[in-house]
Amino acid sequence: MAVPDVLRPYVTSLIAYDVDFGAPGMHRGMPSAEVTSALPVDDPLVTSWGSGSEPVTAWSLVSGLHTRPATIHHHGYQRGVQLGLTTAGVRALFGMPAAAWRGELLALDEVAAPGGVRHLPELLAEADPRTWERVVVAGVIDALARYGEPGPRAEVGRALALLTGGAGVQEVADDVGYSRRRISDLVRAETGVAPKQFQRLARFDRSRGLVGRIPLAHAATVCGYADQAHLTREWQEFAGCTPTTWLREEFPFVQDLADASAVDSGA
Incomplete structure (x- = not known):
């Protein structure tokens, strides 16, 4: 769903997801310059910072800016809605800077005031999946009207x-x-x-947004990396893997990845 104009200063993306992974497993929650809020349906999210860390189990999740991937555990499928928030959106919805959540995985009821987005998990659980995005938009608009803070x-x-x-x-x-x-x-x-x-x-x-769509060397140039090796080093730091490894893990059925090893080598 396209983000409504009224929300664009606060919300960068609004995605309803229904993913069948085929089997239980894990995938990476990638670092970003935005704050992510996830609202799962059917099963709570089980998220951790990798091996050795205590998982967080929640029916809603907000994650502050982080520079390492989170590990998201699943039973083979996931449904829900994910929001990308700007720093202005964090202030407007929660009355605090994004810095307050640096490296944190938190449930909405830990950070949101009553009403508005705090009750979105319950509303989504009762709603038709075809209306999920509209339910979230209404909740965010309501929260902005009630609790909006200066950016x-x-x-x-x-x-x-x-x-x-x-x-x-x-x-x-x-x-x-x-x-x-x-x-x-x-x-x-x-x-x-x-x-x-x-x-x-x-x-x-x-x-x-570009890896897997264009050659890595081209993606490196477009994004401002010195070269493909520079891009790959940044991915290894932030994602814990190369771009091609991520694509193989997250999108194993994408047809244009058949020759991913050639992309990795710059061929």
């Missing part, structure tokens, strides 16, 4: 937009009119990560 300072919003577009930290500081240290402090206070890290997360986001 980040204008200069912080400007800085984040420039970093998302690939601008360097000094370039951002010059544009906003602050020192590099001052803009770094403001971005970290809003997002929980330093400007350079936020920029890298945004670039990783862009590459995730």
